[in-house]
Amino acid sequence: MPLTPTIWSAPDPRGELGLVALDFELSPDRVLSAFRNGIFPWPDGDPRHPVPWVCPRRRAILEFARLRVPRSLARARRRSRLRFTVDEAFAEVIGACASSPRPGQAGTWITPAMIEAYTEVHRRGQAHSVEAWEGETLVAGLYGVDAGGVFAGESMFHRVDNGSKLCLWHLADHLLTRGSPWMDIQQLTPHLEALGAREIPRAEFLRRLRAEQGAGRALFPPASDEARGSVVLA
Numbered sequence: 001m002p003l004t005p006t007i008w009s010a011p012d013p014r015g016e017l018g019l020v021a022l023d024f025e026l027s028p029d030r031v032l033s034a035f036r037n038g039i040f041p042w043p044d045g046d047p048r049h050p051v052p053w054v055c056p057r058r059r060a061i062l063e064f065a066r067l068r069v070p071r072s073l074a075r076a077r078r079r080s081r082l083r084f085t086v087d088e089a090f091a092e093v094i095g096a097c098a099s100s101p102r103p104g105q106a107g108t109w110i111t112p113a114m115i116e117a118y119t120e121v122h123r124r125g126q127a128h129s130v131e132a133w134e135g136e137t138l139v140a141g142l143y144g145v146d147a148g149g150v151f152a153g154e155s156m157f158h159r160v161d162n163g164s165k166l167c168l169w170h171l172a173d174h175l176l177t178r179g180s181p182w183m184d185i186q187q188l189t190p191h192l193e194a195l196g197a198r199e200i201p202r203a204e205f206l207r208r209l210r211a212e213q214g215a216g217r218a219l220f221p222p223a224s225d226e227a228r229g230s231v232v233l234a
Contacts, residue, residue: 059205060188093141097155
């Protein structure tokens, strides 16, 4: 499905966030266009306020060759009987991310309008989730957007120890099998930095994004492909 053309302004050079636009137009086409241009929405959670679209001066990425796995996490993976899947419960994952409490935050930026837009992007095959299951119970997950050959992580949640980190590791393994060497994580957090994530300048990020888009990689198989199934990590 062709995207509705969007003309984006250059990021505001005066601020760290690199504000590009401020509006209420949170449509699936606009979300996809934004990510493919290195931009993402960052609402404050109040539906009365317009959505800031930003391209920060410094961007956090996770390069899989630099992934640092603590011994405790490697041990947790070896002992885990969690079942990991891709795209089996996108709606449940984004809903759980929206409802998960965040330290220092009174609410969530994942508004009903965000959920509606991203769910439609998922229906189009351009937003994806990774799930961790304990039996038939969803206990962790993450979701993000395919920015045309680069996975852009949006949010994750966990209800068991190390659940979201194991989902991220599962995603990294999956993306490596598709030939992708890194992913966009937008903002650097202490626990992602401990796993090897780092910040790069905006110009370098955009240059690398364009290079990956030019490679023409398909990061996820079609929904009918049996490869998009479940894996048990023992």
